[in-house]
Amino acid sequence: MTQPVADITTAVALLQTYAAGRRDFANLVLSAVDLAGVDLKGADLSYADLSGSDLTGSNLRGVDLSYANLSEANLTGADLRGAMLIGTNLRTATLTGAVLTAADYDPHDTHFPEGFDPVQAGLKSDR
Numbered sequence: 001m002t003q004p005v006a007d008i009t010t011a012v013a014l015l016q017t018y019a020a021g022r023r024d025f026a027n028l029v030l031s032a033v034d035l036a037g038v039d040l041k042g043a044d045l046s047y048a049d050l051s052g053s054d055l056t057g058s059n060l061r062g063v064d065l066s067y068a069n070l071s072e073a074n075l076t077g078a079d080l081r082g083a084m085l086i087g088t089n090l091r092t093a094t095l096t097g098a099v100l101t102a103a104d105y106d107p108h109d110t111h112f113p114e115g116f117d118p119v120q121a122g123l124k125s126d127r
Contacts, residue, residue: 005024008025010033011030011035011038014028014035015038018040018043023042023043024043025044026046027046027048028050029049030048030050031051031052031069032051032053035058036054036056036058037056037057038058039058040058040060041060041061041062042061045065046065046068046084048068050070050073051069051070051071051073056074056078057077059078060075060078060080060083061083062081062082062083063080064084065083065085066086067088069089071092072093073094075090076095076096076097076098077097078098079099080099080100080103082102083100083103084104085105085123086110087109088105090113090116091114092113093113100122100123104124104126105125105126106126107127108127
């Protein structure tokens with residue numbers, strides 16, 4: 001029996017559940033946690049609230065972050081290649097050195113920090 005996403009309230013619980021093979025973490029609420037350097041490759045974090053979390057250097061390749069709240073999150077050096085960023089709130093996130101090549105975004109619904117150029121960063125528009 002899989003642990004309901006509502007029962008995952010710490011970074012440790014998330015990582016243990018991921019290590020056990022679970023990838024569906026849609027609607028997870030886990031704000032302001034330390035996830036620096038974690039490997040969550042291929043996870044579904046759509047509609048998740050990871051606001052204020054430290055994701056420095058984390059492996060988020062192919063992660064579905066559609067409509068997730070990553071405001072105030074630190075994604076410095078994170079690997080987001082091929083991630084789904086449709087409608088994602090990255091407005092106040094730190095993206096310094098993040099690898100965003102081939103990540104999908106919606107030019108109308110994905111919110112980036114002021115001055116961030118998704119095309120220059122190698123993202124691909126879904127429209």
